[in-house]
Amino acid sequence: MSASASIFQSSIAKKYWMAISGLFLMIFLLQHFAINFLSVISPDLFNEVSHFMGTNPLVQFGLQPVLMFGVIYHLAMGIRLDMQNRAARPTKYAYEKPGESSTWMSRNMIITGLTIFAFLGLHFYDFWIPEITTKYVAGDISGLNAHGEYRYFEELVHKMSDPIRVGIYCVSFVLLALHLMHGFQSAFQSIGARVGKYKNLIIGLGKAYAIAVPAGFIVIALFHLITH
Amino acid sequence: MSNMNLTLKIWRQNGPDDKGKMVEYKVSDISEHMSFLEMMDVLNEQLIAKGEDPVAFDHDCREGICGMCSMFINGEAHGPDRAITTCQLHMRTFNDGDTIYIEPWRAKAFPVIKDLMVDRSAFDRIQHAGGYISVNTSGNTQDANALPIAKAAADEAMDAATCIGCGACVATCKNSSAMLFVGAKVSQYALLPQGQVEAAERVKNMVEQMDLEGFGNCTNTGACEVECPKGISLENIARMNRELFKSMVAG
Numbered sequence: 043m044s045a046s047a048s049i050f051q052s053s054i055a056k057k058y059w060m061a062i063s064g065l066f067l068m069i070f071l072l073q074h075f076a077i078n079f080l081s082v083i084s085p086d087l088f089n090e091v092s093h094f095m096g097t098n099p100l101v102q103f104g105l106q107p108v109l110m111f112g113v114i115y116h117l118a119m120g121i122r123l124d125m126q127n128r129a130a131r132p133t134k135y136a137y138e139k140p141g142e143s144s145t146w147m148s149r150n151m152i153i154t155g156l157t158i159f160a161f162l163g164l165h166f167y168d169f170w171i172p173e174i175t176t177k178y179v180a181g182d183i184s185g186l187n188a189h190g191e192y193r194y195f196e197e198l199v200h201k202m203s204d205p206i207r208v209g210i211y212c213v214s215f216v217l218l219a220l221h222l223m224h225g226f227q228s229a230f231q232s233i234g235a236r237v238g239k240y241k242n243l244i245i246g247l248g249k250a251y252a253i254a255v256p257a258g259f260i261v262i263a264l265f266h267l268i269t270h
Numbered sequence: 271m272s273n274m275n276l277t278l279k280i281w282r283q284n285g286p287d288d289k290g291k292m293v294e295y296k297v298s299d300i301s302e303h304m305s306f307l308e309m310m311d312v313l314n315e316q317l318i319a320k321g322e323d324p325v326a327f328d329h330d331c332r333e334g335i336c337g338m339c340s341m342f343i344n345g346e347a348h349g350p351d352r353a354i355t356t357c358q359l360h361m362r363t364f365n366d367g368d369t370i371y372i373e374p375w376r377a378k379a380f381p382v383i384k385d386l387m388v389d390r391s392a393f394d395r396i397q398h399a400g401g402y403i404s405v406n407t408s409g410n411t412q413d414a415n416a417l418p419i420a421k422a423a424a425d426e427a428m429d430a431a432t433c434i435g436c437g438a439c440v441a442t443c444k445n446s447s448a449m450l451f452v453g454a455k456v457s458q459y460a461l462l463p464q465g466q467v468e469a470a471e472r473v474k475n476m477v478e479q480m481d482l483e484g485f486g487n488c489t490n491t492g493a494c495e496v497e498c499p500k501g502i503s504l505e506n507i508a509r510m511n512r513e514l515f516k517s518m519v520a521g
């Protein structure tokens with residue numbers, strides 16, 4: 043195996059890429075959270091930042107495609123690895139006690155992952171598709187509504203006023219939390235960093251991130267549901 | 271505690287191509303002081319007396335060193351206790367009247383030979399691919415102590431080297447991944463100066479062989495570390511991941 047091929051092909055190389063794409067998505071999630079949080083403290087600021095993110099060419103044509111690729115890569119690779127892993131044990135045990143040696147989160151990344159992806163479908167339908175249609179199909183990049191005001195906050199509030207939708211969002215965030223509970227520290231293990239004096243720090247940070255970020259999204263969704 | 275009567279559900283498979291199935295047996299008057307393998311001996315004597323085929327299982331040292339006694343007992347590699355092999359498992363961990371499931375290691379890379387015996391030669395082939403150092407042994411071998419080695423590194427290398435190649439990590443991993451075994455074998459050299467010379471080739475070749483053998487991919491569930499009889503830590507896997515990365519960057 044040549045070195046260049048092994049960067050992509052060996053089982054460990056696949057782990058690196060899963061980890062790197064996962065870490066990238068976690069950074070993205072953090073900035074998404076930060077912007078959403080603005081909607082709670084200042085609708086005006088939220089509108090301005092949303093407009094910037096939605097119209098800045100670097101964000102739209104530089105970062106957005108990278109993000110798309112990251113999501114699809116992480117998903118496709120996750121499915122592929124899961125299929126290979128199932129094939130590595132053609133005959134199952136008659137009796138297993140997996141809970142004795144590993145966590146539910148670590149064993150069910152494919153389930154939590156696929157559910158999160160299904161949620162992304164709804165999320166795209168809610169925000170991304172209308173946004174892209176307005177901007178690039180209808181050609182309206184003003185970011186303004188009929189009254190000449192920024193439309194972003196108003197759209198957010200409108201979507202978050204439906205209790206069923208908010209309910210689905212909340213459930214998805216719980217699954218995201220479960221995914222991150224394993225995913226955060228697993229990414230560091232894969233790149234060989236969850237060791238020695240960093241081990242407990244990474245495990246602790248992972249738990250904090252996995253709980254705080256999804257919980258924050260839930261709080262924001264509930265805030266808009268209740269206050270509007 | 272009085273002696274125990276047990277129901278055993280054991281995987282019986284006549285040969286590699288046989289379909290195989292779970293078969294129920296009863297054993298009685300099992301002493302709590304017996305090891306699990308001694309209990310299996312009692313069963314086999316009973317089967318031989320009846321003219322039946324005894325249950326084939328691997329064993330050699332019966333003291334936790336050779337790593338042969340591969341049995342998946344009641345849903346766990348080497349049974350319910352921790353940091354032991356099957357031969358070190360005492361019957362006192364069970365209760366009178368218990369039903370015990372006994373199965374072979376399950377992995378595509380470890381095909382069943384007969385009953386509870388599996389072919390673990392995949393591990394040998396991984397070792398042959400790089401789990402060694404090349405030294406001239408023609409009579410003028412250098413004294414090992416001529417090379418100064420930090421105590422901490424020596425201890426860590428020794429910890430990695432305690433892996434007995436039993437395969438419990440593969441058996442217990444939901445992905446049948448061999449990463450803990452290979453991680454230990456890579457680490458024991460990566461930590462020592464003698465291992466540096468061939469370090470890049472070693473890790474590349476061993477990982478390549480591991481993949482060729484059909485083991486699954488590691489997803490860091492950590493089950494291997496819990497079930498390993500020698501307490502080999504996940505840090506060895508992280509070290510191997512770093513070693514492979516170094517070898518790829520170095521070309």
Ligand code: SF4
Pocket residue numbers: 337432433434435436437438439440450451454494497498499500501502
């Ligand atoms: S790492 Fe542990 S479980 Fe795996 S082969 Fe070595 S001793 Fe057995």
Ligand code: FES
Pocket residue numbers: 328329330331332333334335336337338339355356357358
């Ligand atoms: S028989 Fe040797 S380790 Fe169990």
